[in-house]
Amino acid sequence: MSMHSDLFHQRFEARFSDGRTAGSREIKVELTERGIAILQHEAGEPLIWPYGALATAEPLTDHAIDALVTCSYQPGATLFVQGPRFARALAKLAPQLTASAERWRSASPWLWGAVATVALSVIVWLADLSPARTIASMLPDKARAAMGRQVIASMSEGRSVCDDPSGKKALGKLTERLASATHADRPFTVVVLDWGLVNAFATPGENVVLTRGLLEAAEGPDEIAGVLAHEMGHGIELHPETGLVRAMGLAAATELLMGGSGGALGNIGIVLLQLSYSRDAEGQADDHAISILRQASVSSKGFAHFFERMSKRDGKASGGLGKGGLGGMLSSHPETGERLAKVLAAGGYDATPALTEADWSELKGICANTSPASEQSEPPDDKAQ
Ligand SMILES: [Zn+2]
Incomplete structure (x- = not known):
């Protein structure tokens, strides 16, 4: 992991939703050796999302301008970080989020949590695996x-x-x-x-x-x-x-x-x-x-x-x-x-x-x-x- 040490300890503004209470909060996150550290409160232990347990709503490409991240340890919770800097750093630390073969699998925990229907998965497939856009187009x-x-x-x-x-x-x-x-x-x-x-x-x-x-x-x-x-x-x-x-x-x-x-x-x-x-x-x-x-x-x-x-x-x-x-x-x-x-x-x-x-x-x-x-x-x- 030392090869990535330049990526660690930068802080990013983020929006966090715990999936249980309505609404999202502005918080700060930090990339650490163990995973994404979610600094929920000024004092106290940060929440750690290990890199291996992460999924993103969309694959992290070189052109990503933001990242919507979920973690299998905390179903329903979402973390949104704007800006290409975080997306690029995360892509290096969690390479599975970029691999095309993993796209569908990595999108699914978030998606299944959202609206677990077979119909939706078909639509998502047809819509080129862009869940946000798909949900937007499904809104009545x-x-x-x-x-x-x-x-x-x-x-x-x-x-x-x-x-x-x-x-x-x-x-x-x-x-x-x-x-x-x-x-x-x-x-x-x-x-x-x-x-x-x-x-x-x-x-x-x-x-x-x-x-x-x-x-x-x-x-x-x-x-x-x-x-x-x-x-x-x-x-x-x-x-x-x-x-x-x-x-x-x-x-x-x-x-x-x-x-x-x-x-x-x-x-x-x-x-x-x-x-x-x-x-x-x-x-x-x-x-x-x-x-x-x-x-x-x-x-x-x-x-x-x-x-x-x-x-x-x-x-x-x-x-x-x-x-x-x-x-x-x-x-x-x-x-x-x-x-x-x-x-x-x-x-x-x-x-x-x-x-x-x-x-x-x-x-x-x-x-x-x-x-x-x-x-x-x-x-x-x-x-x-
Ligand atoms: Zn415009």
Whole structure:
């Protein structure tokens, strides 16, 4: 083991769910000679998960950006550690987590604990052994909608929702124009939060959150249309649902499958803000954005220009965008330039402005009137088609 001594005694932030009580906690873990040391409390003995008893929800590849770990000694418990550093170190210490022959076997304790049905195993098999994505795609629409409401309620705690009537009307027009250009004609709902941060988030159940800061930073409606189309792309691919299932672990996934919305989901908005999507996921969202904009006859130039401007700005004053949403997209340097080129190259069709001048100025003024977020947490019944 001495050959790996450089891997030991680094600490990592993690999210731990013991599988018995609802919810997950932020804790620290350390890689030790004996296994993963889970530091549950400041004082006291850490819990040790031996490397040989570990399984991961997905095999630890070189491209892994996080790790969802279970241990056969503690059925039902999950440990989620974000970032490639931990995943890479763990892959060296527990090589069985990387071997393709072990994939199915290693995923199973976690999976069987979650929903022990033969049907599920078949679906997981067909779905290329990605349990989080599979569970996300199995969630009934009702559960995804409940999840979306939870996220928005949790994310908007202490903030207001912008709901100036003329602004909402203009936003509805833009949303409908883009949503009707998605293949499945998905009923997206877009909420603007009175929040200075420049960002946008896809949330579960075909919801998108935009911030006041984003509207202020945009130079025209095409830029907002591009951001919105990109976030819709994440929604269509169930990226928020998948990310949350991965991050929150078994307790939340089971609760969601049951259609519940109890304790495990209380901090779901914070978790979503911390998610960052993989390069592949960002590429998929871009591809959707490109085709949605084309279908809707909106130029993709606004989308490209907005991200170009924001990535320069973020480079100068980094940290302003946060980790989730656009922040995650922009942090994936150096691919940003490549992706912008792809978006720009997709142009060359007849386009009209995403909104008229009048509607655009109404949309910019949507935060002229705001309401406390708690009043908005009822199921939206006026979804744009
Ligand atoms: Zn994105």
